[in-house]
Amino acid sequence: MNAQVVAAVDLGATSGRVMLGHVGHNELSVRPVARFPNGPVRRADGLHWDIDALYSSVLAGLAATVREEPQLSSIGVDSWAVDYALMAGGQMVAPPFHYRDDRTAAGVERVHAIADHAELYASNGLQFLPFNTLYQFAAEQNLADADGFLLVPDLINYWLTGRQVAEQTNASTTGLLNLATGQWDDALIEKLGFSRSLFPELVTPGTTLGPVRDELGIRADVVAVGSHDTASAVVAVPATNDDFAYISCGTWGLVGVELNSPVLTEASRAANFTNEGGVDGRVRYLHNVMGLWLLSECVREWQKEDASVDLLELLAAASALTTTVPIFDANDSSFLAPDGMPERIAAWCTEHDLPAPQSRVEFVRSIIESLSVAFVDAVRTASDLSGKSVSVVHIVGGGSQNELLCQLIADRSGMPVLAGPVEATAIGNVLVQARAQGFVEGSLESLRSLVAAAFSPKQYLPRSR
Numbered sequence: 001m002n003a004q005v006v007a008a009v010d011l012g013a014t015s016g017r018v019m020l021g022h023v024g025h026n027e028l029s030v031r032p033v034a035r036f037p038n039g040p041v042r043r044a045d046g047l048h049w050d051i052d053a054l055y056s057s058v059l060a061g062l063a064a065t066v067r068e069e070p071q072l073s074s075i076g077v078d079s080w081a082v083d084y085a086l087m088a089g090g091q092m093v094a095p096p097f098h099y100r101d102d103r104t105a106a107g108v109e110r111v112h113a114i115a116d117h118a119e120l121y122a123s124n125g126l127q128f129l130p131f132n133t134l135y136q137f138a139a140e141q142n143l144a145d146a147d148g149f150l151l152v153p154d155l156i157n158y159w160l161t162g163r164q165v166a167e168q169t170n171a172s173t174t175g176l177l178n179l180a181t182g183q184w185d186d187a188l189i190e191k192l193g194f195s196r197s198l199f200p201e202l203v204t205p206g207t208t209l210g211p212v213r214d215e216l217g218i219r220a221d222v223v224a225v226g227s228h229d230t231a232s233a234v235v236a237v238p239a240t241n242d243d244f245a246y247i248s249c250g251t252w253g254l255v256g257v258e259l260n261s262p263v264l265t266e267a268s269r270a271a272n273f274t275n276e277g278g279v280d281g282r283v284r285y286l287h288n289v290m291g292l293w294l295l296s297e298c299v300r301e302w303q304k305e306d307a308s309v310d311l312l313e314l315l316a317a318a319s320a321l322t323t324t325v326p327i328f329d330a331n332d333s334s335f336l337a338p339d340g341m342p343e344r345i346a347a348w349c350t351e352h353d354l355p356a357p358q359s360r361v362e363f364v365r366s367i368i369e370s371l372s373v374a375f376v377d378a379v380r381t382a383s384d385l386s387g388k389s390v391s392v393v394h395i396v397g398g399g400s401q402n403e404l405l406c407q408l409i410a411d412r413s414g415m416p417v418l419a420g421p422v423e424a425t426a427i428g429n430v431l432v433q434a435r436a437q438g439f440v441e442g443s444l445e446s447l448r449s450l451v452a453a454a455f456s457p458k459q460y461l462p463r464s465r
Contacts, residue, residue, distance in 0.1 A: 003027045004439040005069045007220070008429035009058050010229065011079035011152065013251040014039060014296065016054060018061030019423060020069060021430030023439055028454040030426050033068065034061030040098040040338070045141075047101035049083065049152070051092075055159060062218050075160065075212065076225035076433045078232045078425060079152040080251075081173035082133045086146035087164070093142050096152060099131035100337055107139030114192055118269060123188055124172075125179045125262045125275030129288060130333075133174035137194055149198050153227035160222050161210045166200045167224045169231035172277035177202075179262050179275060205231070205279045206436040225432040226279045230254045230286075235279050235428030235444060236421060237394045238452035245379045245390045247409070248424065249399025251293045253371065255378035256286025257388045268385050279432060280444055285386055287378040290330045292399055294367045297341035302360055309360070318365040319404045325366040326354040330374040365404075372408035379413060393417045394457070396424035403460075410460040418457035427451060 003024035010017050018034040036057035041050045058077075066072055086093040097103065108130050111120075117128050126132060133151075137143065150158055151170050158164050171177050171184075176199070178185035184199045203209070207224040226232040233248040248254040262275035262283050276284040295311075302309040326349045334344055342363055346356035357363040383390045393415055399405055400419035410417040421427055431447045434440045440450065 004073050004434065004437065005071055006073050006430050006433045006437070007033075007062060007065045007075045008225075008426040008433070009061070009075060009077040009156065010232075010423075010426045010429060011038065011054065011058075011077070011156075012229065013080050016057060017426065018058065018065055019426040019430070020065055021426070021434070023430055023434040025440070026450070026453070028427070028431070028450045030423055030430055033065045036061070040100065046103055047098040048095045049098055051085065051095045051152070051155070055156060058156060059216065066218055066220075072218070072220045073437055073439075074208075074221045074223045074433045075218075076223050076429045077153040077156045077160075078225055078227045078229045078429050079156075081151070081170055081228045081230075082129075082131055082136070084133060084136070084149045084151050085155050086140070086142055087148040087150060088146050092155070093146050096155075097136065099136075102337070103139045104130045104135050107135035107137070110138040111135055111192060115188070118266075120175060120188075121269045122264060123178055123180075123185055124175045125264055126173070126175050127272040127274035127287065134176050134192065138192065143194070143198075146198060148200055150200065151227070154200070157209055157222055157224065160212050160216065162213055163209050164200045165203045165209065165224070167227040168202055168204050169226045169277040169279065170228040171202060173228060177277070179264070182277075205432050208436060223433045223436050225429045228276065229425045230284060231276070231278050232426075232428035232432070233396055233424040234258060234284055235431055235447060236424040236451050237396055237448060238418070238421070238455060238457055239394060239448050240452055241392075243389050243391045245382060245393050247375055247379075247393060247395040247399065248397050249291060249395055249405075250397045251291050251296070253289035253291035253375055253399065254284075254286050255289055255375050256284060256382045257386055257390065259283040259285045259386055259388065263386050265385070271381050271385060273382065273385060279428075282444065285382060287382065289371065289374045289378060290335050291371070292402075294330060294335060294341060294345070294371070295364065297338060298345075298360075298363055298367065301340070301342055314360060314364045315402065315404060317361040318368060321361055321365045323362070325357055325362050325369060327370050327373055328352070328354070328366065330367075330370045368402070368405050369408060372405060372412055375409055376412040391415060395419050396421060398422060400458075406458075406460045407463070410462045414462050416462070417460040419460065420457040421451065421455040427455070
């Protein structure tokens, strides 16, 4: 069969892209057609996403894709998790809040007054994150004005097709999906005082949602993929055996293992590990680590002072650095909000009797060292808590290009690290579409074999320490 053409819309917390995928028997390739920035905007009531601008960029990217490949078969959309738009009468009530908005603290307090984390974990299996959707709902001022809600990729799919649904991998991050049933948790929803009528129909990855609306001028079907970007990224881990851990590394570092059933022990809850839905009913057992957000925020601050600051130059200098730098807790909640990141890292070090980094290069090295420690700790904990043996670590996403980070993970874990592909999320998105359309077939393992053949990862072997 000749290769078929699909488009992956991959929306991240700092940028978005439309990728063109060619896929068929023993053939897989992706290339970017459009890239565009994304980020928070501050409004009178708090931090939001500029969702209208993001959708306009998506449409422009899809239009460019169709100009290049008029025979486009389908489109799939993935994005970050937890954030949503309230809907009323088919219209958006207000643009989605950004998960870093500080309103969520009040939501946590309200939810835990009704159901503590232990009770929640027994039903939803999620690690405590103060911005999970159920906490945002509890802080929501406009809930009474809505007749529904849509997570970000579901909102884009609705605007493309006119169909309101919730894809399961992303729905699993809301805290309102029952792990045992895979359905909305009616008992928890009622207990928390939310209206069950708000919750849309659930669909699984690979469901064809319908054609793009005629007025948009794009002739293609829209397919629900693993719409949580990590779910798509894990599909594209080029693993050849089952004994792997993964790190999907971008703004966040999602670190864990793939399982067939959740881990709901008290030890798992205490370690703050999460059980999120994966493609084909797999469980993404993982821990959220702050990720390259720490580095990008520092660089953003430095570029305000000096526009010539260059990340690649800083990374090269950090790799050559021989002086000792402090290792801080990359998971500390003080690093969640934007702005002032270098000062907050320095303050954390001072508060913990560590010498703060003194130069930009030392800050960069300290961040990379600290992330490597957090990632390796999470890999080991995931293996211990789940009982799954791990002999290799796969790192995918933007972090796979960070050679210093990859080597430090190999050194600290004592295991080989296989880095790449960079565009794992888009590749997983493409593969789920292609399988739904009948262009490829087989299990996740079969799809990963295609990835391993098409995108050879770079290997980092542990050095003696």
